[in-house]
Amino acid sequence: MELSLFVPSCSRLKKYGKKYYGVRLYRNCVQEIWHEVVQPPFEGTPRPPHPHGRHGYPPRRSRRPRQLHQHPVNAARAATAADACAGVSIDFVELPFPCAAVGLPDGCENLDLLPSLESHHVELFFSAAALLRDPLKQYLLAQPPSSAFMIADACNPWTRFVVGELRMPRLLFYGPSCLYTLCARMIKHHIIWDRYKDDPFEPFDVPGLPHPLRISMARMPWLLTAPGWEGFLEEIVESEATTDGVVINSFDDLERVYVDCYNGNMEGKKVWTLGPLSLVHKDPDNKAARGNRVSIVVGEEHRVIRWLDEKPARSVIYLSFGSVVRHDAAQLMEISHGLEAAGRPFLWVIKEAEASSQEVEKWLSGFEERTAGRGIVVKGWAPQAAILAHMAVGGFMTHCGWNSTIEAVAEGIPMATWPHFGDQFINEMLVVDSLGIGVAVIDGANGRAVVVKREEIAKAAARLMDEGAEGEKRRERARELGRKARKAMEVGGSSYLNFTRLVNFVLDYDRVE
Known part of the structure; x- marks a missing residue:
């Protein structure tokens, strides 16, 4: 084969x-x-x-x-x-x-x-x-x-x-969560974007879901409302209508109700959940190899892991906002002040482009001096899968991109959610409202671009690492989902069996000669 x-x-x-x-x-x-x-x-x-x-x-x-x-x-x-x-x-x-x-x-x-x-x-x-x-x-x-x-x-x-x-045969791969993919399908199917293009901040209920979900077009990908993208949307709708099935990086115990609903709307075509893919690599070196490793500074990867090795179990807040989200100098400064005020050990990943200005370099140097020993700043790429799998990490402040989200779920890590655009707002709803394994950095985020203040960041960090009853319940729910994620990828697990069914579907596909 x-x-x-x-x-x-x-x-x-x-x-x-x-x-x-x-x-x-x-x-x-x-x-x-x-x-x-x-x-x-x-x-x-x-x-x-x-x-x-x-x-x-x-x-x-x-x-x-x-x-x-x-x-x-x-x-x-x-x-x-x-x-x-x-x-x-x-x-x-x-x-x-x-x-x-x-x-x-x-x-x-x-x-x-x-x-x-x-x-x-x-x-x-x-x-x-x-x-x-x-x-x-x-x-x-x-x-x-x-x-x-x-x-x-x-x-x-x-x-x-x-x-x-x-x-x-052609299968579609959807990078986001099944919940987001289902919402986008319903919004496209009912042509909802056309009704709210003049007021993208007006909330509406997404039709056809197994439970009420209220959102605005401002919290959906901008291509659903941006002028000139109507033709591209029509192509995506036609592409889904003619596909032979859908592949999603998720697992049944995480999104079963949405997978079942999506399957029911696919007119007999199958939705295969095959994740979490990040759990495929069990060896620490292989976990560290994933992603844009070619951009890392020589020795930086080992410095990060050695630093984590010295920290108590579940004590470190990990902050990373994906490969696309870019923060300006004002927002970076607010994050740094919030981390100082939180008083917790932290590992913060900043993109090289974000840290390249003289203004940022100057205050970042002072910030690193003030937090030496308690925190570490990584400029560029970091081995995220290996970091999330490390025993020292107890919480993840994330932009809610789906790869980052499901990697945290797979390792049983609770999240502080800070969505910026695209599918991230719906992923936040899944993490905070449906699964109960996260806290929102911004209460009632509506999709408007704002600078999140240091007080909100410090508060979210404190809630994320809360050692009281509320925090322990959140951590236990996260740990339980992590156990279910590993079970899904084991022999006989849901993702294992779904992959087998996918291969058999391809082998049995009736081709016209």
Whole structure:
């Protein structure tokens, strides 16, 4: 079996016995590598039987990894994860990202590398991604006949035309939570964005959910309301209508009610929850290898872990706001003052771009001196999965991006939620209101851009690390979800079985010759 996974500028191939291709186009590069799902936790474990009497997986072949091409940016990021699977054949096939063709600077292969997140630059990014249609089709046509399938990010709706010509099944991968994905589907299906485009702050109830959920368009992705994006939305709706199924990085015990509701609205098409993908790597070195490791300063990763090793269990607040959220100098200063006032041990990750101005460098130096021994500031990339898995970490102040959120859930860590845009507000509702494992940094956040004051940050930190009855209940709920997350990925767990069913679906797919 051969599994090929593509991101906008590079791909990875995985060798097994019978050959088939899977294609994944992920708008934010390789956040979770598909080979992580295929290898552990299934490597070396019993395989569930196929419903028709066959094994769920064909025999493995032992081959050396082959590396065909590496594009400087995306391939370098993906290679660190590939190195962790030395016993599995993984190849990179370069599909050069056509930045120049749409007027983007060279190397803008990911949203976090764009000059800005304004509508114009994001539109150019998706236009460039759509230009991969013909190169991808030509590459697949040049391969030997196979049982092929495609996994495409939902924000690459053009992939439906590729599978139409190649007669292969196509699955959509949704990066956000199932709750957000369900809300977005209902809002698009009922064309709600058109009713509230003149007042994006007016709240409304999302129809078709298993319980009331009130939100405003200002707390949904801006492309749902931004002028000029109507055509792109229609393409996404059509892409979902023609998909053969949906893949989500979640697990049944976390979002069962939303998974069931989503399945009920997919007209017979299956939704597979396969997460948490971050739990695939059990080895600490492999956990640390995930993400944009190529950007880390030499020795910084080990400095972080050594610092955590010296702290008491569950005493440290970890602060990180993802790869895209950018704080200005005023907000960074408020965070620093809030951390000082909180008086708790902390590990704070700041982007290099945020810390590059002379103003920030000056006050940051003084802040680090005042909090030496109690806190540590990391500039650039940090090994988040390894940090969250460390016994010293007791709470996570996060922007509520889904990768960060489910990684915290997987490790049983409660959260202080600080959403900024996109799916993050709904993820906060899931964490705080539905699951009861988080506290909101901003009470009643409505999507308006504001500078969060130091008092609110200190208060949220205190509530997050509360040692009283309320805090202990929150921590126990988080620990219980962590146990359920690990169980989902074990042999016989829900995500394990869902992956088996997905593979069998592909093998049984009725292709028209």
